[in-house]
Amino acid sequence: AQSVTQLDSQVPVFEEAPVELRCNYSSSVSVYLFWYVQYPNQGLQLLLKYLSGSTLVKGINGFEAEFNKSQTSFHLRKPSVHISDTAEYFCAVSRSNTGKLIFGQGTTLQVKP
Amino acid sequence: GAVVSQHPSRVICKSGTSVKIECRSLDFQATTMFWYRQFPKQSLMLMATSNEGSKATYEQGVEKDKFLINHASLTLSTLTVTSAHPEDSSFYICSARSLDRVDTQYFGPGTRLTVL
Numbered sequence: 001a002q003s004v005t006q007l008d009s010q011v012p013v014f015e016e017a018p019v020e021l022r023c024n025y026s027s028s029v030s031v032y033l034f035w036y037v038q039y040p041n042q043g044l045q046l047l048l049k050y051l052s053g054s055t056l057v058k059g060i061n062g063f064e065a066e067f068n069k070s071q072t073s074f075h076l077r078k079p080s081v082h083i084s085d086t087a088e089y090f091c092a093v094s095r096s097n098t099g100k101l102i103f104g105q106g107t108t109l110q111v112k113p
Numbered sequence: 114g115a116v117v118s119q120h121p122s123r124v125i126c127k128s129g130t131s132v133k134i135e136c137r138s139l140d141f142q143a144t145t146m147f148w149y150r151q152f153p154k155q156s157l158m159l160m161a162t163s164n165e166g167s168k169a170t171y172e173q174g175v176e177k178d179k180f181l182i183n184h185a186s187l188t189l190s191t192l193t194v195t196s197a198h199p200e201d202s203s204f205y206i207c208s209a210r211s212l213d214r215v216d217t218q219y220f221g222p223g224t225r226l227t228v229l
Contacts, residue, residue: 032216043117043206043220044157051216090156099145099215101208103156 002027002093006104014112015083021076021107023091033074034092034101035065044090050074061085086111115141117209119221126197127229134192134224136207142187143209147218148180151204163190197228 007022025031032051036044048059055067065076074091091104116139126132136146145164149157161177163169163184171177179201181193190209194201204225208218 036220041204041223041225043119043222044208045220046217049217094216099210099218100147100159100162101157101218102159105156 002031002095002102004091004093004102004104006089006091006107008107009105010108010110012110012112013081016080018079019077019081019085019109021089021091021109023074023076023104025072025074025091025093027072027093027095029095031093031095033065033067034094035059035063035074035076036090036092037061038088038090038106040087047076047089081109081111083111083113085109115209115211115217115219117143117207117219117221119205119207119224121224122222123225123227125227125229128198129196131193131195132197132226134194134205134207134226136190136192136209136221138188138209138211138219141209141211141219143190144187144212145210146184146190147208147210148182148190148192149206149208151206151223153204157206160192194226197226199228202226202228 005024013019034049035047048057050067058064089107092101094101118137120135148160151157160175161169161171163182169182184190206223207221
């Protein structure tokens with residue numbers, strides 16, 4: 001079975017500072033990896049995904065993530081955050097043949113002025 | 114981009130009544146739709162997977178007689194919460210996946226259910 005651990009429940013950061021949201025996963029088979037963002041009372045929006053190929057994945061809104069197979073990690077990074085990046089961020093994993101998403105617990109990114 | 118809608122966005126009902134939530138893919142054919150439940154400040158928990166024209170597959174611990182799922186067409190899936198109770202109050206989110214993009218799910222905006 002797969003599982004996802006987001007190591008930080010809350011990450012406070014000042015505007016224009018860099019940020020990293022950490023995600024580790026466990027799986028005995030090959031998986032796809034995703035990062036989603038959720039704004040209050042809304043559904044999820046896909047930031048980026050890793051399916052195969054280059055381990056550095058670039059997504060929307062200036063976010064990127066790096067797949068590290070040896071460390072089973074898929075950390076999300078942004079070099080300079082904005083107030084509008086304040087939201088809940090979810091890391092997720094799925095097996096390629098089922099499409100079922102297993103979500104981490106979420107990380108609240110709080111960007112302060 | 115692919116758009117998924119949900120209706121209603123918010124619903125308040127009395128205990129014991131049933132509530133139907135619709136999930137529609139607006140610009141693509143969704144061969145598979147997923148239903149999730151999210152409690153406040155928590156992550157999304159997959160409830161069931163529905164494939165068009167077949168019975169839904171429920172996750173362990175989800176009562177299939179309480180959460181009725183129908184996926185009768187390639188653009189519409191419905192979740193009916195039967196005999197709702199206050200503990201069913203939650204945020205319900207659907208997602209849809211097309212046959213040609215099996216690696217990507219598109220999420221609806223969610224439905225906030227409050228059972229009094």
